[in-house]
Amino acid sequence: MARRHDLVGLTVLALLTVRASHPYELHRMIVETHKDYVTGLPRSLYHAVERLAGDELIVPAATGREGRRPERTVYEITDEGRRELITRLRHLLETPDTDRRGFTAAVSLIGCLPEDEARRALRTRAATLEGSIAGMRAHIRAMADSGLPAVLMLEVEYAQALCAAELDWITNLLDRLDRGGIDWPTTAPV
Numbered sequence: 001m002a003r004r005h006d007l008v009g010l011t012v013l014a015l016l017t018v019r020a021s022h023p024y025e026l027h028r029m030i031v032e033t034h035k036d037y038v039t040g041l042p043r044s045l046y047h048a049v050e051r052l053a054g055d056e057l058i059v060p061a062a063t064g065r066e067g068r069r070p071e072r073t074v075y076e077i078t079d080e081g082r083r084e085l086i087t088r089l090r091h092l093l094e095t096p097d098t099d100r101r102g103f104t105a106a107v108s109l110i111g112c113l114p115e116d117e118a119r120r121a122l123r124t125r126a127a128t129l130e131g132s133i134a135g136m137r138a139h140i141r142a143m144a145d146s147g148l149p150a151v152l153m154l155e156v157e158y159a160q161a162l163c164a165a166e167l168d169w170i171t172n173l174l175d176r177l178d179r180g181g182i183d184w185p186t187t188a189p190v
Helices: 007-018 023-032 043-054 079-094 101-108 115-145 150-178
Strands: 058-064 072-077
Touching (some): 007 043, 007 058, 007 079, 023 072, 043 058, 043 072, 072 079, 079 101, 115 150
């Protein structure tokens, strides 16, 4: 199984659901589709392709040369790669993390999931956020009741505000999905 937060590898898997591609073409697609959470290009992309191929999540589909350019290997995603993509996307959608890049990546690639799975994952995340917000409220009350100055609670208040904003966004997204306000792709839109 590929690394949990390998956002470059995750993006490669998602892009290969659109069409088989060579690394240079994948690089172009990442830049053109503003996958700004992907860092370290192009080196990180080539390393991700090597790891994914080593894990047999992608396989060479063809090798070719255009004119005097170097030979390029075109890769395609395997069935195991598709399962890995869905598992990792679901996990990133369901599980809040203080590093929000994973969620940004998952939202960017959410169309790779069947709509019902995306909804379930978002509902799971919303429930977790609600629990976190309730816990933070209780913590803030307990800190205040113990006589701690408000300045010592700012960090927790900030974390609570971020969670509340994310929960509000997710709730609105789920409402849009429920109302049919977002056309869900039949193929990965990436």
